[in-house]
Amino acid sequence: MASKKKVCVVGSGNWGSAIAKIVGNNVLAQTDPFDTEVRMWVFEETVEGRKLTEIINNDHVNVKYLPGIQLPKNVVAIPDVKDAAENADILIFVLPHQFVRGVCKQLDGKVNPGAIAVSLIKGFDVADGGGILLISDVIREMLKIPCAALMGANIANEVAKENYCEATIGIKVKEHGPLLKDLFQTDYFRIVVCDDETTVEVCGALKNIVAVGAGFADGLGYGDNTKAAVIRLGLMEMIKFCEVFYPESNQSTFLESCGVADLVTTCYGGRNRKVAEAFVKTGKSIEALEAEMLNGQKLQGPPTAYEVNYMLKNKKMEDRFPLFTAIHNICKGNLEVQKFMDCLKNHPEHM
Numbered sequence: 001m002a003s004k005k006k007v008c009v010v011g012s013g014n015w016g017s018a019i020a021k022i023v024g025n026n027v028l029a030q031t032d033p034f035d036t037e038v039r040m041w042v043f044e045e046t047v048e049g050r051k052l053t054e055i056i057n058n059d060h061v062n063v064k065y066l067p068g069i070q071l072p073k074n075v076v077a078i079p080d081v082k083d084a085a086e087n088a089d090i091l092i093f094v095l096p097h098q099f100v101r102g103v104c105k106q107l108d109g110k111v112n113p114g115a116i117a118v119s120l121i122k123g124f125d126v127a128d129g130g131g132i133l134l135i136s137d138v139i140r141e142m143l144k145i146p147c148a149a150l151m152g153a154n155i156a157n158e159v160a161k162e163n164y165c166e167a168t169i170g171i172k173v174k175e176h177g178p179l180l181k182d183l184f185q186t187d188y189f190r191i192v193v194c195d196d197e198t199t200v201e202v203c204g205a206l207k208n209i210v211a212v213g214a215g216f217a218d219g220l221g222y223g224d225n226t227k228a229a230v231i232r233l234g235l236m237e238m239i240k241f242c243e244v245f246y247p248e249s250n251q252s253t254f255l256e257s258c259g260v261a262d263l264v265t266t267c268y269g270g271r272n273r274k275v276a277e278a279f280v281k282t283g284k285s286i287e288a289l290e291a292e293m294l295n296g297q298k299l300q301g302p303p304t305a306y307e308v309n310y311m312l313k314n315k316k317m318e319d320r321f322p323l324f325t326a327i328h329n330i331c332k333g334n335l336e337v338q339k340f341m342d343c344l345k346n347h348p349e350h351m
């Protein structure tokens, strides 16, 4: 008999904990093919005098990043990522993208060579030579294992409450698709598997930049029509970005949950939108507001805007993506937020 598939969740923030709940319950319901223990790597910290791993393992709640949600008892919190990932067959990467390289470095040479990974991480990595890499590329290259991507309109707190939503798994190694679908799908978290892994992942990263723009429009006091324009122009730039840099990209992927649906939910209910609105209203820096408003959770939009701009600037293509460029410049304090409306009014889509 084949041995049971061991699952490790690499990350335990807001989304990491919500997905651990889903996966923990799913492996209990499918003991063939899955091992019933799910190991979850926790970046250790002290919360009200107790270690977070101890709280999760005793009380089965991540009180800091997903308060009020009971985690299944078979989700075991482990503070050393090498111990958590040891012998795992499926590694679910779900941590803020700025920490991926550091974590993969710790795992170098330690993961089961037959393991597969799936990245739930939204963002890019800056590459030598002026380009960017997908996060799944970083995982693939550093750990030498295949890596799929799961993205979608999935605000973690809503998923954790079991409100109906959808997600997309993009996967190049087709035969792993059914296994990952079984691991993640529930009656309230519905999955579509497609082979356009790159577009799935690029959509997940870029929509966070647009969400920052939606927050600027909200902070400036404009209404839903303006926000709809930000969403539409953002979508046009997302599509163009794929056409220019990922020409194998399939436009129908934008109609999956990872595309339009995630863009809409993030521009209304996400953290990037919320902090960007406060940035306009308070005049405080993004970094200060992230620390003040998110209790340790991390924004992905402003660093992603930087990563995209790093490549656009190097390729002298900033003016072809004026929305992405303006959002980056506003976050960095190089452009007044009031100028954001000029960017919308003069967008090449209207010329």
Ligand SMILES: NC(=O)c1ccc[n+]([C@@H]2O[C@H](COP(=O)([O-])OP(=O)(O)OC[C@H]3O[C@@H](n4cnc5c(N)ncnc54)[C@H](O)[C@@H]3O)[C@@H](O)[C@H]2O)c1
Pocket (backbone or CB within 6 Å): 011, 012, 013, 014, 015, 016, 017, 042, 043, 044, 065, 094, 095, 096, 097, 099, 120, 121, 122, 123, 154, 155, 156, 157, 296, 297, 298, 299, 300
């Ligand atoms: N939260 C959501 O609603 C949601 C939904 C879908 C996708 N995502 C994506 O999932 C990824 C993870 O998001 P999240 O919400 O789980 O995280 P989060 O925003 O809650 O981030 C906090 C996590 O980062 C960890 N951390 C802090 N410093 C660290 C360090 N130096 N090294 C490693 N880890 C450190 C913390 O321990 C905590 O687990 C992101 O790319 C995000 O875009 C989030």
Ligand SMILES: O=P(O)(O)OC[C@H](O)CO
Pocket (backbone or CB within 6 Å): 122, 152, 153, 154, 155, 156, 208, 211, 262, 265, 266, 269, 270, 271, 272, 273, 299, 300
């Ligand atoms: O809260 P945000 O802005 O990081 O967005 C959360 C998710 O990515 C929505 O799918």
